[in-house]
Amino acid sequence: xxxxxxxxxxxxxxxxxxxxxxxxxxxxxxxxxxxxxxxxxxxxxxxxxxxxxxxxxxxxxxxxxxxxxxxxxxxxxxxxxxxxxxxxxxxxxxxxxxxxxxxxxxxxxxxxxxxxxxxxxxxxxxxxxxxxxxxxxxxxxxxxxxxxxxxxxxxxxxxxxxxxxxxxxxxxxxxxxxxxxxxxxxxxxxxxxxxxxxxxxxxxxxxxxxxxxxxx
Numbered sequence: 160x161x162x163x164x165x166x167x168x169x170x171x172x173x174x175x176x177x178x179x180x181x182x183x184x185x186x187x188x189x190x191x192x193x194x195x196x197x198x199x200x201x202x203x204x205x206x207x208x209x210x211x212x213x214x215x216x217x218x219x220x221x222x223x224x225x226x227x228x229x230x231x232x233x234x235x236x237x238x239x240x241x242x243x244x245x246x247x248x249x250x251x252x253x254x255x256x257x258x259x260x261x262x263x264x265x266x267x268x269x270x271x272x273x274x275x276x277x278x279x280x281x282x283x284x285x286x287x288x289x290x291x292x293x294x295x296x297x298x299x300x301x302x303x304x305x306x307x308x309x310x311x312x313x314x315x316x317x318x319x320x321x322x323x324x325x326x327x328x329x330x331x332x333x334x335x336x337x338x339x340x341x342x343x344x345x346x347x348x349x350x351x352x353x354x355x356x357x358x359x360x361x362x363x364x365x366x367x368x369x370x371x372x373x374x375x
Contacts, residue, residue, distance in 0.1 A: 164207040171200045175359045183352045194231060197359065198224035201366055208370040215255035216369045222248040223362065238342075239295055245335075246299050249306045252365060256309040256324065259372060266315035270308035274332075278304040281336055288343040296339065307332050313368075320372070327364030334358040 174193055181189035202220040206212060226244035229237050278300050289296055310328035314321035334357035341350040 164204070167200065167204045167207055171197070171204050171363075174200060175363075179352060179355050179359070182355050191231070194227050195224065198227060198362070201362060205366045205370050208367075210371060213255055213369070215251045216366065219248040219251035219255075220362075220366070222251065235292075239292075242295055242299050246302050249302050253302070253306045253309055255369065256306070256313060260309065260312060261316060263312065263316050266312045267308065269315065270311035273311060274304040274307040277307075277332070281339070285339055285343050292343075296343075299335075303332055303335055321368075323364045323371075324368035327361045327368065329361075330357050330364065331361035334361055 174196060178190065178193040178197060180186075181193060198220050202217060202224075205216055205220065209216075222244045226241045226248060228241075229244060230241035231237075232240075282297060282300060285296065286293070307328045310321070310324045314325035334354050337350050337354045337357070341354070
C-alpha cells in the first residue's frame with residue numbers, strides 16, 4: 160500500500176511539473192492532455208493517503224476537474240462554467256472544514272478582518288472592468304474568502320496541524336486573484352504559468368490537510 164501511495168504522489172508531482180513547463184513554453188498539445196489528468200490523479204493520491212476518507216473532498220476535486228476542463232475553453236460561457244464548478248469545489252471544501260472545527264470567536268473575527276479586507280481591495284480594483292460579470296465574480300470572491308476564513312481559523316486554533324490548509328487556501332486565493340487580474344485588469348503573459356503553479360501547490364496542500372485529519 161505504501162509503495163502505491165508513493166507512486167501516485169510521484170506521478171502527480173511529475174505530471175504537474177510537465178504541465179507547468181508546457182504552460183511556460185506554450186506547448187498547447189501537452190497542456191491539453193495533461194491538465195484534465197491532474198485532479199483525478201490528486202484524487203487517487205488522497206484516496207490512498209487519507210486516514211479517513213470523506214466524499215466532500217472527492218466531490219471538491221471532481222468539481223475542480225470540471226473547472227479545469229471548462230477553463231480550457233474560450234469565451235464567457237466557458238469562463239462562467241469554470242467559475243461555477245470551482246465555486247462548488249470551494250463549497251465542498253468549506254463544508255468539510257466547518258464540520259471539523261472547534262470554534263473560536265477571536266480566531267474567526269481575525270479571519271473575517273483579514274480576508275474581508277483582501278476581498279474588498281481586490282473587488283475595488285476589479286469593479287470598473289467587470290460589467291456584466293460583476294455578480295458572478297463577487298459571489299465567487301465571497302465563497303473563496305469564506306474558505307480562507309475557515310482555513311485561517313483552523314490554523315489559529317491548531318497552528319501545527321492547520322498550517323497546510325491555511326497555506327493552501329491562501330495560495331489558492333492568490334492563484335484566483337492572478338486569474339482575475341489577468342482577465343479583467345492587466346493582461347500579463349507570465350501570469351498563466353504562475354497561476355498553474357500556485358493552483359497545483361494549493362490543491363496539494365489542501366488535500367494533504369484533509370488526508371491527515373480525522374473526519375467528523
